[in-house]
Amino acid sequence: MEAGRGDESLDVKGAAAAAEPSFSGHQQTSAKPVWTLLEEAAQMKTEGNALYREKNVRSAIGRYHRALLVLRGLDSDVMASVKGFGPEIPALAPEQEAFLRNTQVDCYNNLAACLLQRQSVDYSRVLDYSLRVLQWRPGDVKAMYRAGVATLEMGDAQTAKQYLTQACREQPNDANVRKHLQRAEEKLNQELQKERAMYRGMFSTSLKSSSGEGINQTNRAGEGV
Known part of the structure; x- marks a missing residue:
């Protein structure tokens, strides 16, 4: 209900x-x-x-x-x-x-x-309650799992992976733990691909800018001869 x-x-x-x-x-x-x-x-x-x-x-x-x-x-x-x-x-x-x-x-x-x-x-409260549990009962698998789910839904895939990896070590056959750990890893991979694409774009723009400046300098040198 x-x-x-x-x-x-x-x-x-x-x-x-x-x-x-x-x-x-x-x-x-x-x-x-x-x-x-x-x-x-x-x-x-x-x-x-x-x-x-x-x-x-x-x-x-x-x-x-x-x-x-x-x-x-x-x-x-x-x-x-x-x-x-x-x-x-x-x-x-x-x-x-x-x-x-x-x-x-x-x-x-x-x-x-x-x-x-x-x-x-309210995932922030799920996380708060789970962290209280872990404060008093470190290693509690259910709390680690729920903290992982909450942090994942709140957008922190890296921390979520840490919680879910610990939970998976304790319960390697738990389908829910494995499912959310896979989600965290997929999100981290997506974030990495976006970051790489951003850097490629920045590098490409930098190369074009440097190439253009080189051509302009060559042209100015030719006009001076």
Whole structure:
């Protein structure tokens, strides 16, 4: 199911809210035990996965954003920027930190997948979500593939080839990865041919100009004899 213009505004608001700290969200989040909140976020992610499999992309996006909003209030990287405002949350235990980060990464990865299913794809946001995943989980094949597709559609075939080549090394039999890698290579080849043709034209013009000047100089010398 493709999302229309109505849920597009919901998606934008959800993404902005999940990315920016909120004092009221901080206070609300800290009222519950950490593990309870982590499990709630994980449940929202699971519900989003089920909705995505049902092709209900709009609702899946909503679930992923809600999960990210919950996790934002527990994220030490986010809350460090608002330290001193509202109640302090205790530092997460290592297993809680890992649980939080894995859930975040999965949500961003799945959001990128959802956006690619839409009729009008915002490739800059697909790239943003994919890069967040790669920041926390380097080598994630799905994120590398989606980053490659996004950069290719945004016109950067060279960077796209780098992402897609890495993804192809990890999944050499994936038809989609190979298809987009071939597209990136074809585009780079086309750009190279255009560049060569441009330089040939410039070189040809330069030769004609030099030849014309030589003839004029010869004629002037002959007239002087």
